[in-house]
Amino acid sequence: MxxxxxxxxxxxxxxxxxxxxxxxxxxxxxxxxxxxxxxxxxxxxxxxxxxxxxxxxxxxxxxxxxxxxxxxxxxxxxxxxxxxxxxxxxxxxxxxxxxxxxxxxxxxxxxxxxxxxxxxxxxASADLVDQARACQRFFQSESCGKCVPCRIGSMKLAELSDDLAAGRLSRERIAELQAPGGPLADLAFTMASTAICGLGTVAPNPLATLLRHFPTELSRNLKP
Ligand code: SF4
Missing domain, CATH: 3.10.20.600 (Ubiquitin-like (UB roll))
Known part of the structure; x- marks a missing residue:
């Protein structure tokens, strides 16, 4: 050109x-x-x-x-x-x-x-809880493990997504995870500030955006 x-x-x-x-x-x-x-x-x-x-x-x-x-x-x-x-x-x-x-x-x-x-x-028919779970499993398997917060954090995010999909999280636990400055925000901050590649920075996004923007999806998966 x-x-x-x-x-x-x-x-x-x-x-x-x-x-x-x-x-x-x-x-x-x-x-x-x-x-x-x-x-x-x-x-x-x-x-x-x-x-x-x-x-x-x-x-x-x-x-x-x-x-x-x-x-x-x-x-x-x-x-x-x-x-x-x-x-x-x-x-x-x-x-x-x-x-x-x-x-x-x-x-x-x-x-x-x-x-x-x-x-x-x-x-409209998509199950975003299930989609988030698949994304968090993807990041867990893609984390090379060199940075400890990414290695442990991506595993924790996948476990949380599994718990959410299986209806093992109570309304209170979800509210705690949604809170600004709560445990999920803390984990995301720690991962982002210690990651030596982009994966550790973006890995919390599927679960974090699900919790932030999709209350209706979450309400279907609450612990009884
Ligand atoms: S942030 Fe990147 S380099 Fe560090 S453990 Fe995660 S994937 Fe590996």
């Missing part, structure tokens, strides 16, 4: 999002696959390219960076926005629909979201 910057400027939602990129989209979409798109395409446009959700399901959540970024709910209520955006955006805006977000890494960072190349879509 002779003039890369000029080419980039001709593509994407210029001038803010020049260029093109690839996304692999999988999960509950009609046409999973790899799509080359203009930078700054909206989430809704990418979902349309992938044929929409299977069986006309409603969108429940998206993992924008595979298991690493955790689960983002289809509608992000104002209380879940980063504080700077709560101050910046009009007070009458109560929630943001994920479909309206433009897919650019800088924009996603402003929303405290990760944006990778692998997007997983979850429809």
């Amino acid at each position: 002779k003039d890369d910057s000029a080419w980039q400027q001709r593509h994407g939602a210029a001038p803010r999002f020049p260029g093109r990129r690839m996304f692999s989209i999988s999960g509950d979409v009609a046409r999973p696959g790899v799509y080359e798109v203009e930078n700054g395409i909206t989430v809704g446009e990418l979902l349309e390219l992938a044929g929409g959700l299977v069986d006309g399901q409603a969108l429940k959540a998206i993992a924008f960076s595979g298991p690493s970024g955790g689960f983002t709910p289809a509608v992000l209520p104002r209380a879940a926005w980063p504080r700077k955006l709560q101050k910046l955006l009009p007070a009458e805006l109560a929630a943001i629909d994920l479909r309206d977000l433009q897919m650019h890494i800088n924009y996603f960072r402003a929303w405290d979201l990760m944006l990778g190349a692998g997007i997983v879509v979850y429809g």
Whole structure:
């Protein structure tokens, strides 16, 4: 490519999002696959390219960076926005629909979201507790064990996910895990501050985002 910057400027939602990129989209979409798109395409446009959700399901959540970024709910209520955006955006805006977000890494960072190349879509029928469990098992098996907090922490996260899926966690225990500064936040902080690679930083995200954003999913799995 002779003039890369000029080419980039001709593509994407210029001038803010020049260029093109690839996304692999999988999960509950009609046409999973790899799509080359203009930078700054909206989430809704990418979902349309992938044929929409299977069986006309409603969108429940998206993992924008595979298991690493955790689960983002289809509608992000104002209380879940980063504080700077709560101050910046009009007070009458109560929630943001994920479909309206433009897919650019800088924009996603402003929303405290990760944006990778692998997007997983979850429809209304998806069991996110089970999905989180699978993600935490993945991180446990991928942890090489060199950093002790990652080795022990990823195991602990997998055990917690197993307990949640098996209905062994009480409402009180879940509330404790959800609390800012609680044991899960402590574990995530310790893992992130001692990890020598990215895995230790992102490993708590599936369980942490499940606990933060999906109370209905949790209520189905409470200890009787
Ligand atoms: S943070 Fe990375 S290097 Fe450290 S134990 Fe985990 S996977 Fe291994």
